[in-house]
Structures are given as structure tokens and as C-alpha cells.
Amino acid sequence: MPATRSALSYDVFTAPEKPFRAPPSKVGDPPAWDPTTSTLIFGDRDAVLVDPLMTVAEATALAQWVALHDRNLTTIYITHGHGDHYLGLPVVLERFPDAQVAAAPGTVQHMQQQDNFPPENSIRALFLDQVAGDVPLPEPLESREIPLEGSVIRVIETGHTDTVDTTSLHAPDLGLIVSGDVAYNHCHMYVGDTTADGRAEWIAALDQLAALNPDSVVCGHKDPTQGNPPSVLAESRGYLEYYGQLREAALSDEELFDALVDRYPDWVSRQQFLILGVG
Numbered sequence: 001m002p003a004t005r006s007a008l009s010y011d012v013f014t015a016p017e018k019p020f021r022a023p024p025s026k027v028g029d030p031p032a033w034d035p036t037t038s039t040l041i042f043g044d045r046d047a048v049l050v051d052p053l054m055t056v057a058e059a060t061a062l063a064q065w066v067a068l069h070d071r072n073l074t075t076i077y078i079t080h081g082h083g084d085h086y087l088g089l090p091v092v093l094e095r096f097p098d099a100q101v102a103a104a105p106g107t108v109q110h111m112q113q114q115d116n117f118p119p120e121n122s123i124r125a126l127f128l129d130q131v132a133g134d135v136p137l138p139e140p141l142e143s144r145e146i147p148l149e150g151s152v153i154r155v156i157e158t159g160h161t162d163t164v165d166t167t168s169l170h171a172p173d174l175g176l177i178v179s180g181d182v183a184y185n186h187c188h189m190y191v192g193d194t195t196a197d198g199r200a201e202w203i204a205a206l207d208q209l210a211a212l213n214p215d216s217v218v219c220g221h222k223d224p225t226q227g228n229p230p231s232v233l234a235e236s237r238g239y240l241e242y243y244g245q246l247r248e249a250a251l252s253d254e255e256l257f258d259a260l261v262d263r264y265p266d267w268v269s270r271q272q273f274l275i276l277g278v279g
């Protein structure tokens, strides 16, 4: 008998911005990691968690928050291979040992490569003693669909955006996209490592998501005071285009900072665009 289809809902947990170990910024805000989200999509009985966050402290709070929803956590999905979205996995799994951990094959491969990163450049060095030890690798998803109580959540492969082989999730029944780091919500973007070609690919990914005509978009990084409107897709596109113009003008860091903060005065994490080579 097919599973009974029930109406889905979603809820978003946002870990606040957090400082990390680095020399003081010459411009911009003090070194800090932008606020990061985890999304729970759930029906009457079951739930899927998207991105189990990074530090032990925030993953512990996340697991507690998931438990409050009183659903059977069937799946933990990881959108892309950046540690700020998955290093909290062992902490969440300890609380929900029966959950299956899933990611697209490209994400699993990227996570394996991160394990071999020089330690001094790794996210673990920036957050020394705050991140759990062994992180199990997800099962590479064979299909691009995650079942949830008779509905499906689709994996959208978005290619190279803020890193390689990224994905977003689309829950058509909810009109919901969980974008991972393809889109940012009133939060300066991790663009310091990008090239013109890379930004063009990133913009194409945003257009791919916009074509799904969502009602809501939850971004991997967001200003927690904001909602989840689909306008974040066009805003992220505009940011990438403007940043590209500034890069072509070969500005100093100070000039770049002034230009971006003038254009986006209320966006948070005003150092993000200057960070290079993390993860």
C-alpha cells in the first residue's frame, strides 16, 4: 500500500554568527562566521533535516530543537561539502541514530577531499576544539528524490556555486526551496575565491532555482531577522553581478568594503566577501 500522503510543513533553525580564530580583519567586521541555517521538513510522523550545522554547541541545540518537533527523523541531507553545513553530523546522529545520512555523489566526494585538507587551512583550525572528531560519510543518493510521507523532495544539482558540486532541495508540495549556499539572505556572500566564469555558473544556478517558481526559499546563510521570501534569488544574483563589476575595477579591500556596504547597508557578515580559501 502506498504511504498516506500528508500535508508537509517546514521550520528553520538559525545558528547565530560566531567568531573564529584569525588575525583581526583590516577592514570589515571582526572575523566571524555568518549565521547558518538548518531546515526541518516534516509531515504528520516523519521528518527530513537539511544540513546539521558545524560546532558541537550549535549541533546540540539543533538536535534538541529537532526533538521538540516530535517526529521520526528519517533522513539527514547534506547540501554541499562545506564543513559549516555538515561537521555537526555526529552530534545530531547521536540523538537520532536511526536517521539515514544522504547527499548527492558530488557532495560525498567533496567531503572526502575535505578530510585531506591541510589542517592549518581547515575549518577545524578556525574553530579549534569546537567541532566533533569523526564525521561519517553519507550514502551517495542513487535517485534524486527523498521520500517523505507520500510526497517527494527533489535534489536539484546546481553545479559550481560557492563551491563545487552544490545542491539545493525542492519540496514541490510546499513550494519550498532549501538552497544551501546557492542563495544568501541579507548576508554578504562568500565570493572572495570566485572567478568571472564561476560567478556566471553561480548565476545560472540561481536562474535554475528561480525557474521552479518557489513560494519560499531558505538560504544556507541568512540574517535571522529575515523571512524566507523567493526574492532572495534575485537579490543574490544582483550581488554577484555587482561584485563582479567591482572585481573588474580592481579595487583595494577598503574600496571593495565601502562599495558593498554602501550598496547593502543592512546585510550582515560584512567581512564574508574578503575571506579566502576556507573549505
Ligand SMILES: [Zn+2]
Pocket (backbone or CB within 6 Å): 082, 084, 085, 181, 220, 221
Ligand atoms: Zn556555508
